Structures are given as C-alpha cells and as structure tokens.
Amino acid sequence: MTRAPGAGGRMVVVGGGLAGITAALEAASLGAEVVLVERRARLGGLTWSFERNGRTFDNGQHVFMRCCHAYRAFLRRIGAADQVHLQSRLDVPVLAPGGRQAHISRSTAPLPSPLHLAGSLLSYSHLGVKDRLRAGQVVAALRRLRLDDPSLDAESFGSFLARHGQSAAALERLWDLVILPTVNVGAAEASLALAAKVLRTGLLDQADGGDLGWSLVPLGVLHGENGRRALERAGVEVLCSTAVDAIAAGARGAGGHGADASPVTVTAGSRRLRADAVVVAVAHDAARALLPADAIGDLSGLGRSPIVNVHLVLDRKVTDLPFAAAVGSPVQFVFDRTDSSGTEAGTQCLVVSLSAATGEIGARPETLVTRYFEALGTLFPAARRASLVDAVVTREHAATFRGVPGTAALRLGPSTACHGVYVAGAWCATGWPATMEGAVRAGNAAAAAAITGCRIERPLEEVPA
Ligand SMILES: Cc1cc2nc3c(=O)[nH]c(=O)nc-3n(C[C@H](O)[C@H](O)[C@H](O)COP(=O)(O)OP(=O)(O)OC[C@H]3O[C@@H](n4cnc5c(N)ncnc54)[C@H](O)[C@@H]3O)c2cc1C
Structure with a gap:
C-alpha cells in the first residue's frame, strides 16, 4: 500500500484484539501512520490458541x-477468507441423550424468509406440536419489531417469549440454542434488543443470513498471525508485550473537535507516544482504567x-x-x-x-x-x-459483557468526552452482542471517526519519559 506520509494523521491503537487490528488496518488504509500497542506477546485478543x-x-x-459482513470482510482483508468454512445452507443437528436427532436448518428449496425455516421448525421433534406452532407466532412478532426502538432494551427476551405463549421447554430446547452462544446469557435473561438483533439479522431478514461458519485453522493463526502480517503489509508498527499504562488527553471543548488541538500522549512503560488520536480497543473495564474518569463514564453495569x-x-x-x-x-x-x-x-x-x-x-x-x-x-x-x-x-x-436489559444505554463509542480519544471493542454501541462482528464494526467505526474527527498535524514522536 502506498500513501503520503502522515496524510491521514498519526494514530496510536491500544489493544491488538479484533477491534484493534481492524482499527489499525482501517486507519492505515485511510492514510494514517499507525502504531498498535498490545500488552500480550501475541495478537488476537480473546481469540487465541x-x-x-x-x-x-x-x-x-x-x-x-453469513450475515457477519464486517467480520467476513476483515477475514478477506487479512488474507484469511480461505481458512474458514461457511455452510452452504444452515444446518444445526440437535442431539438428545439416547440418540434422538432433529435439525434446525434452512430449506433445501430457495424459499424466502420466514418460509426457509418453516419446514425444520414444524418437524423439530424435540418440541411438542403445540410448541412448534407457537414458535411461529414468535417469528411473526419478531418480524414486526423495530430494531432501533430503544424500549426493546427495557424488556427481557424471556418476558417477550412468555407474552407469546412459549413454554419452558421451548425456551430451553429452541430459543436457548440461538441466544446462549450469541448473547452469552440465557434466552430468559437476555435483552430483547440483543436477542431480536441476532434472530432478525441472523435468521429472518435474509434467508441465508444464518448459515454458520468456523475456522479451519487455530484461532491464533486465523486472527493473530494473519492479522500481524496484514498490519505489517499496511505499514502499521506493532509493539507487542507492551502495556499502555496511561493516556493523557485534553477534555473536548465546547466547540467539539478542534476546540483543543493538543495531542494525545500514550504512556507504555518507559515510552511516551504522542499522537493526534488514540483508539482504545480494550475490554470495557480496562478502558475505564486507562482513561480519565469522565471520559467514558461508569461501565460496570455491563458486567x-x-x-x-x-x-x-x-x-x-x-x-x-x-x-x-x-x-x-x-x-x-x-x-x-x-x-x-x-x-x-x-x-x-x-x-x-x-x-x-x-x-x-x-x-x-x-x-x-x-x-x-x-x-x-x-x-x-x-x-x-x-x-x-x-x-x-x-x-x-x-x-x-452480560447482554441483559439496560445495557444498551451503557454502550458507547466511538467518540469519548476526551478530544482525540476514541474507543472500540465488542462492548461498544454497535447494536450487536459482544461478538467478532461487533468488534470489527467497532474498530472500523473508531478508525473512521478518528480520521475525520481529528485534524492531525503533529508527528508521532517518542519523547523521554
Ligand atoms: C471463549 C470465547 C468464545 C467466544 N465465541 C464467540 C463466537 O462463537 N462468535 C463470536 O462472534 N464471538 C465469540 N466470542 C467473543 C469474541 O471473541 C469477542 O467479542 C472479540 O474477540 C472481542 O474483541 P475485542 O477486540 O473487542 O477485545 P479483546 O479481544 O478483549 O482485545 C483487547 C486487547 O487489548 C489488550 N489490552 C488490554 N489492556 C491493554 C493495555 N493496557 N495495553 C495494551 N493492550 C491492552 C488485550 O491484551 C487484548 O489483546 C467468544 C469469546 C470467548 C472468550
């Protein structure tokens, strides 16, 4: 990749998980000079081997x-798209003790949503016939929801399911199969906003959205090694085994961006890096510890x-x-x-x-x-x-984080109250649960905001501690 030096400014990215790798690659592609700082010896964050x-x-x-478009674009960007398998058609074998097997699958015929799931739901033998029919009512009700309605995050998916006549068996044998692995809380507890996001985007909005994919190689290779090579190709300087201890930045002035043009200073051990913008791509509690108290507020409610x-x-x-x-x-x-x-x-x-x-x-x-x-x-x-x-x-x-009701209001980003400081991570306000897709979306958003939000004039320089 060629670009004019510093054409997009000087940026430090803190954290080498999926959000940080994405932010660094995106910022570099937009013309920034980027240093990525990761406290561990490897990249990949919560995905490792x-x-x-x-x-x-x-x-x-x-x-x-299949609907994880940002994550799949990330795989292509780091040259890893051929190291994953993506089903040609959603098919989840569901086993029960004793060898009984049912399937949640997309129809072999090219039926539009929601008919693509009707056959498998109607023949889903782990539920009684009444529960199978009632599941169709939930599908119809989910399709009527407006995903941008903030009141969805005030209710649990469990209470929504109860309102639509779902039994305890349906909760455990059907809805938990989707919600537990995606929202990482049970269907009963999950925020309706997050559950609806997954079910609508994954299973209902597009017939093929829920086809499943997984890595054919260890995660450390898929994201860590491929990510590092992509960063090197993009000209990003990667500092591993280097923890950032502090970030100093001016408060955002009343005039917003540009009101305080002082650079950000990132302290990592004995090194001090000055930049025009920093993207803090670490877990929410770690971000809170690194940033001034009023920069991102109290995120402990995310759990x-x-x-x-x-x-x-x-x-x-x-x-x-x-x-x-x-x-x-x-x-x-x-x-x-x-x-x-x-x-x-x-x-x-x-x-x-x-x-x-x-x-x-x-x-x-x-x-x-x-x-x-x-x-x-x-x-x-x-x-x-x-x-x-x-x-x-x-x-x-x-x-x-725990994707329960009330969490949407706590999720924020990419901007913070500090000038030149942006946040990224699966916990940020992407609408997605904490997933690889959410992390990549947050990384892209932070890089774009940092590039456009900061007038970047000063070189990244190392000054004595
Ligand atoms: C076991 C497991 C299974 C999962 N299954 C799925 C799944 O099936 N599908 C899915 O989509 N998602 C899944 N997830 C979630 C997914 O892995 C995460 O949402 C995503 O990887 C988070 O990426 P991130 O970049 O936001 O954060 P992280 O991966 O947490 O990256 C943050 C990075 O910042 C670094 N860091 C922290 N503090 C500092 C500091 N002071 N200085 C420098 N660096 C610092 C950390 O070392 C870390 O590398 C799973 C997660 C786990 C743990």
Missing part, C-alpha cells in the same frame, strides 16, 4: 454467520459473562458430525476440532462449548472433564467405548 502435548487448542470455539470449553481427545472417532447442539444434556454445543488441533490419525478432538458458564467457571477441571466425557457418551454411543487420550479445560471469566 496454545500448544499442549503436540496439539493445538483454541481458548474457545468461535462461530460466525461480565464467562465461557468455558472442555477439550476432549478421544482414542477413536465417535461421530462424523462437524458440530452439534444438544438438548436435555449438560452439553450445549460440541465441535469436532480434530483437524485444526493436529490430533493424530484415528483419534478425535471434541470440544464442548459452554456459554454463560457461571456454574462451570469455578468447577475443578477433573470434574468438568468427567461430567462432559460422560455426557458425550449419552449423545454419541461410540463415545461410551472410547478412552480419553488428553483433556484440557479453558475458562474465560470475562468472555463478553
């Missing part, structure tokens, strides 16, 4: 949908919701399914990660993914391994004859 006994495990299974993954390497192949959901089981979703983990031929690496895992986050690894190995035996008969070759549990205490 590690080696153990010659195999590669991810911190947690990540899935996206944290954990995700736990139980990785089980079995001595034989027990299923041909690439992934499945489960009902009537402690398993929520299980994914086959044999190929990406580099597990030896003849064995199988299955990963049980548990969202909103408040009950599991503090449990002992041995307890979780035993519980989920046994549970797999009830879903896949061949697993009862299998032995464990290896097992590891990964826990992310703060995987996402």
